[in-house]
Amino acid sequence: MNTPAPANFKQLAALLRDGEGPTLEFKRSTGELKEGMLTLCAFLNGSGGIVLFGVRPDGQPEGQQVSDQTLRDIAQ
Numbered sequence: 001m002n003t004p005a006p007a008n009f010k011q012l013a014a015l016l017r018d019g020e021g022p023t024l025e026f027k028r029s030t031g032e033l034k035e036g037m038l039t040l041c042a043f044l045n046g047s048g049g050i051v052l053f054g055v056r057p058d059g060q061p062e063g064q065q066v067s068d069q070t071l072r073d074i075a076q
Helices: 009-018 030-045 068-075
Strands: 024-027 050-053
Touching (some): 009 050, 024 030, 030 068
């Protein structure tokens, strides 16, 4: 995998600063879960990558409220 998963805030901030690329994609919320899963499948069929939810396309963190329903949706 070309983009290692961030292990701390400093590494996460560097990923956000560098922006999207061939192995990194941002999604604003789990409202884009289907698109995010399609991207993950493409990454798995390639050389790997990371999808970060709760990040605007410009790399600004937005966050997301995570409810029990959100966790169920992701698990499905």
